[in-house]
Amino acid sequence: MQNTSETTKDVIRPTTPQAIQIAKGLMRTARFAALACISATTQRPNASRVALATDNDGTPLILVSALAPHTASLIAHPHCSLLVGEPGKGDAMAHARITLHCTARQITREHEAYQRLRTRYLSHNPKGALYVDLGDFSFFRLEVDGASLNGGFGKAFNLTTADLICDQNSSAAIAQQESTDIEMLNSTYKDDIRVFVQKYTKNNTTVSPWIISAIDPDGFNLRSNESVERVWFENNATDGSSAKTQIISSLQAL
Amino acid sequence: MQNTSETTKDVIRPTTPQAIQIAKGLMRTARFAALACISATTQRPNASRVALATDNDGTPLILVSALAPHTASLIAHPHCSLLVGEPGKGDAMAHARITLHCTARQITREHEAYQRLRTRYLSHNPKGALYVDLGDFSFFRLEVDGASLNGGFGKAFNLTTADLICDQNSSAAIAQQESTDIEMLNSTYKDDIRVFVQKYTKNNTTVSPWIISAIDPDGFNLRSNESVERVWFENNATDGSSAKTQIISSLQAL
Structure with missing residues (x-):
């Protein structure tokens, strides 16, 4: 056990185009994810479900209510993490998932990008139309600082921002x-x-x-x-x- | 937004036997969960998937590999959180899930409870037999300090350890x-x-x-x-x- 961090490095595979595509595919298609943040009230880690889309560049986009404790927590402690990718049948641990290391940036109604993100989000999660315009809801872009892809047993990859996030000029133009x-x-x-x-x-x-x-x-x-x-x-x-x-x-x- | 913590309290419903049963049902039947912990290397929150069972008293029991970073993280920072309950069809946010606030306690092979937990875990997750005996795997009991049940929009409950965890003498006897x-x-x-x-x-x-x-x-x-x-x-x-x-x-x- 003393050797954990060294051992952990040893099991990381070299990044391949296939690994990047699996990771991006999980992010681009997911409708929800598990968010890990630090509670603004207890300062302890907190796991909660969030509704998810991506911005054009691939950055995860979440729609959250200020009535849910994670919203105040993301404002108080923007460093957070997102688990994306749901298991299917059989052993849950054999299914691909990605842990994203993120920094949360709130996009409130006054932000110039708000309407664009609202349209983008609802195109992916149309049922969000029921509550997106309620006063307590806002978006966060979870800027990706890096990620760990687990493609199933023994298939671990460390991915970078550049692996997962598209060119900003192309994204803005599209x-x-x-x-x-x-x-x-x-x-x-x-x-x-x-x-x-x-x-x-x-x-x-x-x-x-x-x-x-x-x-x-x-x-x-x-x-x-x-x-x-x-x-x-x-x-x-x-x-x-x-x-x-x-x-x-x-x-x-x- | 300034009023978040006060507003959050207002939306919590009084605990009912039905709420407790929904929460316990999610915990007792889940095969996996999302774990939020603090990374031992970066000190940032980390979301990862873990395979799950419960101990007889209802305490979540996870089987983790020392090759996965969350194991060293739980040893370095035992405070953690578990998100249990998977969405079905329709809006993911309309489905019940529970956020557990936990303290992780490792149960290594030498621990007197190890064989019992191993049997218990494999009875719930038989495919774990493929790797439970590999040298890098061990169990953690995630002792429950409290929980937030979200039964769908507007159905939030704060639950206590006593609400979720069974009497210790009865659990041990059974x-x-x-x-x-x-x-x-x-x-x-x-x-x-x-x-x-x-x-x-x-x-x-x-x-x-x-x-x-x-x-x-x-x-x-x-x-x-x-x-x-x-x-x-x-x-x-x-x-x-x-x-x-x-x-x-x-x-x-x-």
């Missing part, structure tokens, strides 16, 4: 026309999306139609109710037009 | 003959268990047979692979015989 592009794509390419999802995913049991719900430098999301599928771009997009071109060619490629 | 009793009950009452589960649960789609997997002062667990159902006693059992009597009458009551 964000600027994301809503308009999503609307256009969902209306113009409705049939292509339906056919694509049937071929791309095994997830064709959903009742609601699939729609494009997020566009980012590294790919886009398709969503049907709570089911979310991630599609990755071959090359990172640098603006809305290049993202749109890649989405259309992805949809028509299968 | 633990002493738990393995023998489980073996006897599963062999003698095999048919009663089968019929009981069909009537008691909607969970009759499992392929493997259901078995009794845990006996405690406040009830018992039935398990089929990863599916776990909790059955509560009408009156807390004080020893193995009174627990056994109540189990048999429960099985034959439906």
Whole structure:
């Protein structure tokens, strides 16, 4: 046991593109996560559930109520951690999950990014519309300082901010026309999306139609109710037009 | 926002027997949880997944590897927190979950309770048999100092140790003959268990047979692979015989 930190280093594998994609996939598709923060009242660690989306650059975005103790805690102690990735069947410990090391930054209603984040969040979690506008709710961007990916037994990777977070200029450029592009794509390419999802995913049991719900430098999301599928771009997009071109060619490629 | 802690108090409901049962049910049936601890290396909060069972008194029991950073962290900073309860369909925030405030106590192989905890843990998580005996694995009892139950929007309760943890004498007495009793009950009452589960649960789609997997002062667990159902006693059992009597009458009551 004396040797824990040294041993821990030894079990970390060299980072691969596959590991980064697993990590990003968990972050891009999750609807909720476990937040570890330091309680503002007891100064002890606190684990709570938070509703989750990502900002265009991949930064986790949470919608929280000031009535929940974690909100005051994140303001008092911005260092926090997020566990993302839910187990499926079998041994829970054999399923991939990622521990993100973050610094919380509150985005209140007055912030210039607020409306954009609100739209982005609701496109991923439409049921949040019931309470997003209540006075006690606000967003936090959880800026990623680093991460540990556990891809199952013996598959541990340490990831950096650069591994997980997209270029800021590309993210901002894509964000600027994301809503308009999503609307256009969902209306113009409705049939292509339906056919694509049937071929791309095994997830064709959903009742609601699939729609494009997020566009980012590294790919886009398709969503049907709570089911979310991630599609990755071959090359990172640098603006809305290049993202749109890649989405259309992805949809028509299968 | 200045008023957060006062507002937080206002939304807490008075504790009810139903709230306690929801909380205990989450703890007694969960196979995994999110652990919030303070990193021994960075001193920042860390969220990670842990495999979970309960000790007879209801105290969460986790099996962790010294190769995972949370183990050294729990030794360095025993105050920690556990989030228990997984969301189902729909809005993740509408599903019940409990935040436990805990103090971690390591139970190494040399500890007199180790073999009992090992048996207890594997009865709940049989796939742990693959690694429980590897040299880097050990158990922690996460002694419960208090808890916050969130039963969904606007349903917040603060619970105490006494609300969640069973009497120590009864727990110890039941633990002493738990393995023998489980073996006897599963062999003698095999048919009663089968019929009981069909009537008691909607969970009759499992392929493997259901078995009794845990006996405690406040009830018992039935398990089929990863599916776990909790059955509560009408009156807390004080020893193995009174627990056994109540189990048999429960099985034959439906």
